[in-house]
Amino acid sequence: MxxxxxxxxxxxxxxxxxxxxxxxxxxxxxxxxxxxxxxxxxxxxxxxxxxxxxxxxxxxxxxxxxxxxxxxxxxxxxxxxxxxxxxxxxxxxxxxxxxxxxxxxxxxxxxxxxxxxxxxxxxxxxxxxxxxxxxxxxxxxxxxxxxxxxxxxxxxxxxxxxxxxxxxxxxxxxxxxxxxxxxxxxxxxxxxxxxxxxxSSAPGAMSTIKKLVKVVSSNNDDDTKINYIKQVFSDVMNSEEAAFGLKALRRKEQPNWSKFLSKL
Missing domain, CATH: 3.90.226.10 (2-enoyl-CoA Hydratase; Chain A, domain 1)
Incomplete structure (x- = not known):
């Protein structure tokens, strides 16, 4: 609403x-x-x-x-x-x-x-x-x-x-x-x-991108960054938001992200 x-x-x-x-x-x-x-x-x-x-x-x-x-x-x-x-x-x-x-x-x-x-x-x-x-x-x-x-x-x-x-x-x-x-x-x-x-962008994905950029551009060691990248990849690929977006892509529809707003 x-x-x-x-x-x-x-x-x-x-x-x-x-x-x-x-x-x-x-x-x-x-x-x-x-x-x-x-x-x-x-x-x-x-x-x-x-x-x-x-x-x-x-x-x-x-x-x-x-x-x-x-x-x-x-x-x-x-x-x-x-x-x-x-x-x-x-x-x-x-x-x-x-x-x-x-x-x-x-x-x-x-x-x-x-x-x-x-x-x-x-x-x-x-x-x-x-x-x-x-x-x-x-x-x-x-x-x-x-x-x-x-x-x-x-x-x-x-x-x-x-x-x-x-x-x-x-x-x-x-x-x-x-x-x-x-x-x-x-x-x-x-x-x-x-x-x-x-x-038109997924709200959860945008939030994750902001965190990802912060970590990857930080002074953390390479292993810490790589482990974080792996975790992000795994979490996103198994997320409800990504499943919803990919389903919309297959249907050639513009996804409505409203249902994911409360999850930030």
Missing amino acids: FHKQKENKKNQEILLDIKNEIATITLNRPQHGNSLTISMVTKFLETFNKVTSDPIIRIIVVTGTGKYFCTGLDLRDDNVNVEEGIRFFQTVKECPKPVIAKINGPVFGGGIGFMFTMDIRIALSDTYFSFKEVKRGLVPAIISQYIIPEVGIFKTKQYMLTGEIISADQALSNNFLTCIAKDLKELDNKVNEYINELL
């Missing part, structure tokens, strides 16, 4: 819009570049965990209101602490469901790390990125664990040392982004294209 919910009040810093199986969470602090205070992080995590645990929700989209997607942590907030920061990023990174970053504008500092915890990243073509921490005598320590594995040591060091502006085209070629859109209409269309692709 589809359900629909909408919370869209101007005085809320985190907005939640649920339509059918898609939850959109919007950072709504445009007057401060959607920078994150601890209270905002707490509210985001509460909202994010809510939709993650909801069996009806299959895909989570994160975006921002106004000019910016996210400009990182609000450094004027005296309550900022490393443990809360790590929990914030890890919660999104470890989500068993696909998370799409709908990047409506520039992204700075911790906002880039936030973006890197998401699986699909689609940005406007005039978006730009910058690790501005170094210009304030700071270091992007927490987010480095998400950036370096994808961008690489050389480019990450360059970008973090200089704080230079990184265009959307540069970001696309340096593994920041999935694709770029020329305007807001195309951004909506491209996000919807990926949503439709993900909706």
Whole structure:
């Protein structure tokens, strides 16, 4: 059963819009570049965990209101602490469901790390990125664990040392982004294209793929990785979801994955 919910009040810093199986969470602090205070992080995590645990929700989209997607942590907030920061990023990174970053504008500092915890990243073509921490005598320590594995040591060091502006085209070629859109209409269309692709994918298989990529790209020894791969292969080939998908393939039907949503 589809359900629909909408919370869209101007005085809320985190907005939640649920339509059918898609939850959109919007950072709504445009007057401060959607920078994150601890209270905002707490509210985001509460909202994010809510939709993650909801069996009806299959895909989570994160975006921002106004000019910016996210400009990182609000450094004027005296309550900022490393443990809360790590929990914030890890919660999104470890989500068993696909998370799409709908990047409506520039992204700075911790906002880039936030973006890197998401699986699909689609940005406007005039978006730009910058690790501005170094210009304030700071270091992007927490987010480095998400950036370096994808961008690489050389480019990450360059970008973090200089704080230079990184265009959307540069970001696309340096593994920041999935694709770029020329305007807001195309951004909506491209996000919807990926949503439709993900909706046609098996929910359990997608969750397993996210775990598989994490293990295979980790620093675990080869034997540990191989044993995990064998276990995944065995579990999947004997799963009800795979049997259902293969049956639909033989019948040349598009599988309806609704019955498997509650098993994530």
